[in-house]
Amino acid sequence: MEAVRATGIDKRFDSTLALRGVELTLSPGEIRGLLGPNGAGKTTLLQILFGLLRPDAGRVVLLGQEQDWRGTAVLGGVGGFVEEPAFYGYLSARANLELLARLDGGGAGEHEITDALSRVGLAERADTRVGGYSTGMRQRLGIAAALLRRPRLLLLDEPTSGLDPEGARAVARLVRELASDGVAVLLSSHQIGELERICTSYTVLRNGQVVWDGTASALEREAPASAHVLHTSDDGRALELAAGRSELRVEPLDGGGLVLLARTETLDRYVLALAAEEVAVRRLELRVSPLERMFFALTGAGDGHDEPASGEPLSRMLETAR
């Protein structure tokens, strides 16, 4: 049984068509990244999945049960949040979770709430009023609130927004662990690098339409060449070796090193060739990933990430990357 099957979703706000014929499926254990520039319709789609918005057309089936938007509940087993999680500022984190757990039926026990707060690193601030929380802490509390629902489907909108790098990594770890236990996860994020580390599939939206949908490996195959920065023991020799390879573009960087534009398999062959010529690879950095190149190519959002025209310096890509 699919965790999500959304078909033909249309949604209009006044004169703006926010979603048009959106199709989305998600299987148990799958971590799907929902990508798109601002205004692409990601949050609108998540709200429709949660039943907060009524679509103008289409149907949504979550965990085998159809949404009917007649004031019915979010299905059991669906958790997550849309935008920044919101709580009652005059209550503590623990009291907020107690109230939300009660709405889930009977209320989770104190142990379960304490455990959820510990998982997101808020145990020590559990009895502090949420009104004094930072954005990152509210984000963590949102994840704790989602976990209390014992989800089989997790819908997360920008879950790492406002978190420090360690917090973001912890969320990624948590998501992977949940997915390994069969939880289906739909993640919306602007931080493509983070999605790349955890997602097994992607859906890319542009102007309310799905412009790409598939697995991470399919994206890898279809994506344009990625950009790397290479430091070797002999950059001049490395440049000479690249000269005869039509599928590889290499240019020197001002401060030393080379910038390469190549697909993964081409890059592999080039690195092996360098080794054969006794040119040591001292550092190889991915600067513009296939997902980023694909995202910007599909959405037209990344000025400077398009492949530079012949004669145009590759370093222009690096200036705008990440």
Place this chain on the structure above:
Amino acid sequence: MTAVAAPSPPRMVTAEDGLAAAYVTELRKLLAQLTTRMLALVALAGPFAFAAVLKIQSGTPSDAVFGAYVHDSGFAISLVILGFAGSWGFPVIAGLIAGDIFAGEDRHGTWKTILTRSATREQLFAGKLFAAGTLVIGISMLLGLASVIAGVVFTGAHGLVDLGGQLISPGRALALTIVSWLYCMIGVLAYTAVAVVFSVATRNGILGVFGPLLVALLTQLLQLIGNGVIVHMLLIGSAFENYFGLFVTHPFLGPMLISIAVCLVWIGVSLALSWRIIRRRDFLARSEQGRTSWVTPIRAVAVTVAIVAVLAVGAGLGPAAVTAYRVSAAMGPEFNNLTLYQQALIGRHAPASARLDVLPNCNRRGGADIGPGDWNCNIYVYLPQPKSVPFQQTSVEYDVSVAADGCYKAQSPPAFLGGPTMAAPDGRHVTNPLFISYGCFNIL
């Protein structure tokens, strides 16, 4: 963040569980708010402060019905507080508790938080209503209970002069006071429903809080215009006056029953409209909501004003509520009863069947003898004479302020019947019942 265990099966929620959970959740949220706690504190302590102030001063809030008797009966204190609460206190309580219960979710951005749990919109809506109703009624009844206790503690559980001029026993006064407070709860619920519809329709907590006050204010203004009984009976505010019909010699229940029906209609319409809005509403993310708009609140106020304007135009519809006949018919027997009571206070006990021959003649000042406002009543008293002249006629003049609900305050210049207090045989100063009196007649 630490590792997670394998997910357990999600909880299943029945409809009953969902409603109970929503109710308890909303109740706990309201109880955690400073506003609720402050209201409860004021409801508890306010009557004691009021009674204490009355105790240390000689003046009385005589413009309020029963106000002249606050030094004689603790129940008068409770009824004066009930009168004030009916005008302003209950709308404030309803507004502060229920006016923000829906709009507060918009302000905190928490609709998406609670709607993505396992409670349905119906359950959340009903839970909020029940929670708000529970606390509004709870705090209102706390005010009532505190007012009775404060009155009894500071003034005493003495009998009360009713609105027919008769002294009723402490037990009956207590029973009528309790019934009056209980009866007013239907009006309190109507104000609560008004607060809810303002809160839901405008998504603005300020308008939700002030909505019932706006309706209360407009109600009072409407009661000043027009002579017809129909519009008057359609106002929520009437529910806070019609219990006076219990305090007359021959109680009348018609206006009370009509007010109950009217309040139920207000509640039904307000809640049906609120649910319709909630059920059809899209709960947008903040990024999609755009700037806060005052269009909806302004529209809501405009609709309210338009309704009131229509009611104002129709204020003259139906038979006249206040007529010279009704005022006179009420004043005469009451004067008779009060005179006998006054005589008893100064030690002259008349037989139970004793009565005066009185002929009241009431006229409205500055206009036709119809409608609420300032009236003048001359009560001609015919005293039996033992010799050739069968009767001696004397007259007493009262300034009577008559309200649209048929209740009045009558005050006689001290030259006629003495001042506000008089000396009892034991030397105590007691309230002169003929100086200021209150009465009510049936306007139907």
